[in-house]
Amino acid sequence: MEPSNFFICCILLALGVVGAQESHERYNHLFVFGDSYADTGNLNKGLANSWRLPYGITFPGKPSGRFSDGRVLTDFIAKFLGLKSPIAHAQMKSGANKLRYGLNFAYGGSGVFDTVANVLPNMTTQIDFFQKLINDSIYTALDLHSSVVLVSLAGNDYASFLANGGTNQGLQSFIPRVINQLSINLKRIQKMGATKVIVTALQPLGCLPRITQSSSFHQCNATQNLAVNFHNLLLQQSVAKLNNETNSSTFFILDLYNSFTTVIEQKGNPKGKLKFDTPLKPCCMGISREYSCGSTDEKGAKLYTLCSDPKSAFFWDSSHPTQAGWKAVYTILKSSLAQFF
Ligand SMILES: *[C@@H]1O[C@H](CO)[C@@H](O)[C@H](O)[C@H]1NC(C)=O
Ligand SMILES: *[C@@H]1O[C@H](CO)[C@@H](O)[C@H](O)[C@H]1NC(C)=O
Ligand SMILES: *[C@@H]1O[C@H](CO)[C@@H](O)[C@H](O)[C@H]1NC(C)=O
Ligand SMILES: *[C@@H]1O[C@H](CO)[C@@H](O)[C@H](O)[C@H]1NC(C)=O
Ligand SMILES: *[C@@H]1O[C@H](CO)[C@@H](O)[C@H](O)[C@H]1NC(C)=O
Numbered sequence: 001m002e003p004s005n006f007f008i009c010c011i012l013l014a015l016g017v018v019g020a021q022e023s024h025e026r027y028n029h030l031f032v033f034g035d036s037y038a039d040t041g042n043l044n045k046g047l048a049n050s051w052r053l054p055y056g057i058t059f060p061g062k063p064s065g066r067f068s069d070g071r072v073l074t075d076f077i078a079k080f081l082g083l084k085s086p087i088a089h090a091q092m093k094s095g096a097n098k099l100r101y102g103l104n105f106a107y108g109g110s111g112v113f114d115t116v117a118n119v120l121p122n123m124t125t126q127i128d129f130f131q132k133l134i135n136d137s138i139y140t141a142l143d144l145h146s147s148v149v150l151v152s153l154a155g156n157d158y159a160s161f162l163a164n165g166g167t168n169q170g171l172q173s174f175i176p177r178v179i180n181q182l183s184i185n186l187k188r189i190q191k192m193g194a195t196k197v198i199v200t201a202l203q204p205l206g207c208l209p210r211i212t213q214s215s216s217f218h219q220c221n222a223t224q225n226l227a228v229n230f231h232n233l234l235l236q237q238s239v240a241k242l243n244n245e246t247n248s249s250t251f252f253i254l255d256l257y258n259s260f261t262t263v264i265e266q267k268g269n270p271k272g273k274l275k276f277d278t279p280l281k282p283c284c285m286g287i288s289r290e291y292s293c294g295s296t297d298e299k300g301a302k303l304y305t306l307c308s309d310p311k312s313a314f315f316w317d318s319s320h321p322t323q324a325g326w327k328a329v330y331t332i333l334k335s336s337l338a339q340f341f
Contacts, residue, residue, distance in 0.1 A: 027148045027196065027341075029102030029139075030078050030086050033126045033189075034152035036108030036320060037200070037256075038074045041065030041088035043108050043120075049294035049317075050108060054284060054306055058323050067108055069283065069310040070323030074104055076330040077150050077198065080337055089129055099138065102147060105129050111157035112181050116164070123153060123185050134192065144193035151186065152200040152256075154178055154231065155319075159205075171227050179234040186242060190250055196341070199239060201232040203256040207264055209282040210318035213289075217281040220264075232257055252340040259332040260321075263314060269328035276314040276325070283313035283322055293317035 032038050036050070041064055045051040048065065056063040059070035065088065066072050078085040078101070086102035105126040109115060112123045121129065133139050157178050158171070166174065182199075189197060206224030209217060239251045268275040284293035286304050293316070295303040307313055314325040321329065 027081050029147040031102045032104040032106050032150045034106035036067040038106035038152045039108040042090040052294040067320040068316050115156040115160040141193035149194045149197040175231050183238045197251050198254050200254045200256045202228045203260045208319050209315050212280045259329045263328045269331045274328045279314040282315040283307040283310045284317050
């Protein structure tokens with residue numbers, strides 16, 4: 001190759017590399033508000049099974065406060081953006097370096113409103129935590145401009161509503177209240193300076209193992225999924241209205257409903273790399289209904305059973321996907337994410 005050709009070739013190559021990196025570096029931080037689908041370690045270690053074995057056995061190799069054997073939604077979104085998964089707000093220490101990828105304010109068990117475990121920060125309080133950091137100039141509105149926000153919650157609002165004796169009929173008026181509050185919160189996040197906000201559509205709650213257990217993990221509860229569909233419809237309308245009102249495309253719905261349903265129906269992801277023979281059956285279960293994954297007796301003996309390979313299961317425990325489950329869901333969502341960014 002002539003020296004001059006060599007020169008041109010390598011400048012082009014270098015430009016190509018820079019171009020590829022730029023698409024990732026446009027977003028510098030990820031901020032997360034949510035529940036156990038997004039939490040990466042905010043819950044108190046004494047309170048949550050997510051800090052006990054066998055949680056975390058696949059990644060990072062020990063319990064980390066994630067409700068899975070490994071990575072959760074937040075980790076996959078961070079990966080998509082080319083960022084490290086942001087640290088949990090509760091584990092925040094001084095030293096700005098750790099804050100450079102953003103922060104995760106999601107608490108397992110929390111909701112838009114207070115849930116059964118009402119000691120947990122609801123979404124409003126999670127945003128207050130963030131507001132405080134902006135007030136203290138830890139982050140600026142400019143930072144938010146080059147950030148992505150992930151919002152993933154509401155399942156616990158409905159679980160709490162039903163656990164408190166709420167009826168299916170009552171749900172019809174409770175759902176619009178949840179959406180209304182969620183929409184107020186989204187507006188607030190936008191006012192703070194956010195320009196890219198991913199909001200998850202609710203997963204098919206009627207397919208969670210805690211619900212399908214009564215059918216030996218064979219059938220989703222259609223009544224519950226109908227309610228979820230109503231939530232998702234109102235969410236879609238509300239988000240369309242917010243985008244329209246602000247003449248922007250700030251908000252984007254990440255469809256956990258269809259992606260979960262597709263993986264469950266196809267017993268894996270469409271390209272067939274991940275296979276789940278019994279997709280509704282969780283890998284880790286309490287030995288009876290009183291116990292859950294991670295439970296032990298006073299002597300430390302396990303009160304749960306574990307499947308031989310978490311990669312073969314879509315669900316990890318009674319409510320949460322395995323890392324492989326999230327990966328299958330992520331492979332379906334990737335193209336719609338790419339369209340948004
Ligand atoms: C969220 O929690 C705070 C603090 O406990 C409470 O004052 C507020 O009413 C709650 N907000 C909603 C929308 O439930
Ligand atoms: C942030 O600052 C505003 C304006 O000074 C104040 O009204 C608000 O209470 C502060 N919020 C937090 C969470 O510190
Ligand atoms: C589905 O869930 C509802 C509660 O939302 C319950 O009343 C109903 O019995 C369940 N259906 C089946 C078939 O388990
Ligand atoms: C968007 O807002 C404009 C008014 O600002 C209204 O005319 C239009 O119908 C709205 N579109 C949708 C899809 O809501
Ligand atoms: C909304 O955006 C469109 C296209 O960018 C522009 O033509 C229109 O004037 C904007 N409307 C408002 C109300 O800002």
